[in-house]
Amino acid sequence: xxxxxxxxxxTAMVTPFRDDGSLDxxxxxxxxxxxxxxxxxxxxxxxxxxxxxxxxxxxxxxxxRAVRAAVDVPLLAGSGxxxxxHTVELSRRAAETGVDGLLVVSPYYNRPPQAGIEAHFxxxxxxxxxxxxxxxxxxRTGRAMAxxxxxxxxxDGVIVGLKDARGNPSEAAAVVAGAPAGFDLYxxxxxxxxxxxxxxxxxxxxxATHWSAGLHAEMIAAHEKGDLERAREINARLLPSFxxxxxxxxxxxxxxxxxxxxxxxxAGPLRLPLPPLDDAVRSAVAQVLEGLGLTRG
Numbered sequence: 001x002x003x004x005x006x007x008x009x010x011t012a013m014v015t016p017f018r019d020d021g022s023l024d025x026x027x028x029x030x031x032x033x034x035x036x037x038x039x040x041x042x043x044x045x046x047x048x049x050x051x052x053x054x055x056x057x058x059x060x061x062x063x064x065r066a067v068r069a070a071v072d073v074p075l076l077a078g079s080g081x082x083x084x085x086h087t088v089e090l091s092r093r094a095a096e097t098g099v100d101g102l103l104v105v106s107p108y109y110n111r112p113p114q115a116g117i118e119a120h121f122x123x124x125x126x127x128x129x130x131x132x133x134x135x136x137x138x139x140r141t142g143r144a145m146a147x148x149x150x151x152x153x154x155x156d157g158v159i160v161g162l163k164d165a166r167g168n169p170s171e172a173a174a175v176v177a178g179a180p181a182g183f184d185l186y187x188x189x190x191x192x193x194x195x196x197x198x199x200x201x202x203x204x205x206x207x208a209t210h211w212s213a214g215l216h217a218e219m220i221a222a223h224e225k226g227d228l229e230r231a232r233e234i235n236a237r238l239l240p241s242f243x244x245x246x247x248x249x250x251x252x253x254x255x256x257x258x259x260x261x262x263x264x265x266x267a268g269p270l271r272l273p274l275p276p277l278d279d280a281v282r283s284a285v286a287q288v289l290e291g292l293g294l295t296r297g
Contacts, residue, residue, distance in 0.1 A: 002161065002184035006074040006101060006133070007042025008203030009216045010186065011035050012049040014256045015063065017268035023059050027266030029070035034265055036071050039213035043067065044103050047078035048140070049207055049253050054271040057090055064097035076133060076205075080105035084120045091128045101131040103163060103205075108141035114149045125158040132158065137165035137188060147174050154179045163188040163205045169195045176200030191242040194235045197223045207252045208241040211259045211294060240288045250281040258285040264296040 013035060016027030032043060045067045046052045046060040055063070064077050077094035079102050081087045091102050104124055106117055125132055134153065138144040144166055153159045154175075164172050165188030176185055176199055187193040187204040197220065209216050219234040245252040253274060258281045260267035269276060289295070 002179075002200075002202045003182050004184060004202040005131070005160070005182075006076055006184070007040070008220050009040050009209055009213050010042035010044060010074075010076070010203065010205045011040045011209040011213065012044040012047040012078075012205055012207060013067075014210070014253060014260065014267055015046065015050040015055065016266040017271065019269065021269060021271060023055075023062065024266060024268055025062060025066040027268065028063055029066050031260070031266045032067045032070045035210065035213065036073050038211075039217045040073065040209060041217075042074040042076065043071070044076045044078055044205055045099070047076075047103055047135075048105075048137075049256060050078065051253060051271055051274065052078050054274075057093065060090065061093050061097060064094055064099050068098040074100040076101045076103040078103050078105075079124075080107075080135065082107040082109050084123050087120070088124055088127045091124050091130070095128050095130050099130070101133060101160070102128065103133050103135050105135040105137065106141050106143070106145050111142045113143075114146050117143070117145055118149050118153060121153050121158050122156075131160040133161040133163055133184070133186070134159045135163040135165070135188065137163075139165070139167075147171055147178070150175050151178045154183050160184065161186060164196065164201070165189050167192065169199055172196050172201065173199035190238070190245065194219065194223070194231060197231075207245050207256055208238065210256045211263065211289060212238060212241050212292060215292075237292070240291055244284050244288045247281060247284060249275070249278055254281050255285055258282050259289060262286055262289055262296065263294065 016024040018024045077099040079091040079094045136145045161184035185201045187196040190206045190208045193204045222230040257267040
């Protein structure tokens, strides 16, 4: 088991925008404070759920500074890209904002072989004196990080954790078994959190945690105490939240912003290529919130 150095319930926070599509820094600070009040003990800022592909580098830096000033929980800056030089430069800028670590996605689209993936992470680690959590999400990057690659990087201290969106609990178990003490594996897929806890994950970097952080914390605590029946009960309550994250006309960021809108929290519109929120996502999310007894506050 790792240390959960960045917390056990971490939300990959949406980025609030104003109606004109500009960055809402006050909204980001307010949202971060509210998420912590709801039970999040860590945040990812400017990750995929935060619409990082449509944020400029300057906007990311402004976000990191604003959220850092607002909360004192561990912050992971989403500083990864598919360009190693760009990732290094952005990670250096992130280090100046007071964040606690970096969430660096494995290079996407150009699909480098394992040697390129490994060299990418080593270059960032050599340039920046911040702990790095690797993010492996093969459905988005086009190529999974091999278990051996992860273990070499972990063994050499290049990465201190993994956000695992691989969808393969047996490989997650192999990572946990082979990684050094203190290495943190996080579920990067809300619906697989309980199975990954069973093989040694320390927590979740979630999307549904925008509205259900307390339940996630209860589930993790129940699992740690060995109360598996209670953990399964909570997981069952969360199943509609996991299911609503993506739908026929929306993706996870849309669901999170629809939920925040319904709860009266800062969110604002989406930036293209994500389309505006529609009635379908609003209705689906409203049913989930109602089922959990959550109302505008």
